Amino acid sequence: MGRAALNGFMGDPAEAGAAIFLGDCTEVIARNIPAQYVNMIVTSPPYADQRSGNYGGIHPDRYVEWFLPKARAFKDCLAPDGSFVLNIKEKAVGGEKHPYVYDLVLALRREQDWRLVDEYCWHKRNCYPGKWPNRFRDSWERLYHFALSPKFKMRQEEVMVPMGDWREKRLASLSDTDMLRDESRHGNGFGKRVENWVGRDMAYPTNVLHMATECGHKGHPAAFPKALPEWFIRLFTDEGDTVLDPFAGSGTTLIAAIGLGRKAIGIDTQAEYCEAMRSAVRALS
Numbered sequence: 633m634g635r636a637a638l639n640g641f642m643g644d645p646a647e648a649g650a651a652i653f654l655g656d657c658t659e660v661i662a663r664n665i666p667a668q669y670v671n672m673i674v675t676s677p678p679y680a681d682q683r684s685g686n687y688g689g690i691h692p693d694r695y696v697e698w699f700l701p702k703a704r705a706f707k708d709c710l711a712p713d714g715s716f717v718l719n720i721k722e723k724a725v726g727g728e729k730h731p732y733v734y735d736l737v738l739a740l741r742r743e744q745d746w747r748l749v750d751e752y753c754w755h756k757r758n759c760y761p762g763k764w765p766n767r768f769r770d771s772w773e774r775l776y777h778f779a780l781s782p783k784f785k786m787r788q789e790e791v792m793v794p795m796g797d798w799r800e801k802r803l804a805s806l807s808d809t810d811m812l813r814d815e816s817r818h819g820n821g822f823g824k825r826v827e828n829w830v831g832r833d834m835a836y837p838t839n840v841l842h843m844a845t846e847c848g849h850k851g852h853p854a855a856f857p858k859a860l861p862e863w864f865i866r867l868f869t870d871e872g873d874t875v876l877d878p879f880a881g882s883g884t885t886l887i888a889a890i891g892l893g894r895k896a897i898g899i900d901t902q903a904e905y906c907e908a909m910r911s912a913v914r915a916l917s
């Protein structure tokens with residue numbers, strides 16, 4: 633898989649370009665993954681102690697100190713033009729949102745020089761209703777995009793979206809000022825500007841991703857939908873690149889990466905999830 637060899641595959645290395653490791657991600661990375669080996673990290677760690685009944689948890693007050701050594705390991709194994717996409721969410725404690733996510737983002741910048749490039753919003757299209765005494769149901773989650781340098785790999789054309797009916801709607805609601813201003817500035821009329829849009833079928837997306845929460849493979853209480861890592865993998869890697877999910881759970885990221893012709897590395901502390909990952913990867917070949 634790439635430049636240097638990975639140590640200690642769990643399972644058959646012939647498995648469709650995937651390596652699966654059982655253990656704590658800090659230790660696994662230090663032991664097995666060479667420096668600058670991976671092109672991208674996309675992951676969803678435990679949201680503090682939200683799922684402590686399933687795979688343990690970390691009290692929000694201790695989350696930053698728990699996470700920082702892991703982020704240091706991520707930095708060591710990431711290529712200089714690589715990206716780290718972190719899907720994470722706050723948790724309410726005592727009737728208010730605990731600020732551990734904000735604290736973590738600040739600490740990553742301050743203590744490890746991660747560049748915070750952008751924040752994406754995953755809007756969960758199919759959120760069901762609920763009732764809470766002091767807030768409404770969350771129907772979105774954050775994804776932070778961190779990089780190590782200003783010159784990270786980004787393939788914006790890979791995630792373009794159909795233009796839709798935007799241009800027709802926009803044209804229907806043009807104000808007189810719009811037209812006057814454009815005509816007076818350029819002298820050659822507003823029509824020329826409109827043509828710039830009329831010829832185009834595709835536009836760049838926004839940083840709000842509308843995706844349902846469904847995931848194809850069950851057996852994990854907190855799996856994200858394959859479409860989520862897929863979108864970021866297309867945006868921040870090329871075919872043949874290596875994608876790491878250090879909190880891989882059921883292996884959604886690995887399945888997405890392999891499906892897109894990338895290599896994948898998954899790490900999890902739970903043997904049953906590693907086993908599920910292995911089965912899911914095997915099923916692809």
Ligand SMILES: C[S@@+](CC[C@H](N)C(=O)[O-])C[C@H]1O[C@@H](n2cnc3c(N)ncnc32)[C@H](O)[C@@H]1O
Nearest residue numbers: 656657678687854855856879881882884900901
């Ligand atoms: C939110 S889940 C990830 C779910 C995954 N995105 C999916 O689609 O299935 C977080 C995972 O991190 C794992 N985990 C917790 N601490 C870990 C650690 N120190 N190193 C590696 N994995 C860990 C848990 O066992 C859990 O499966």
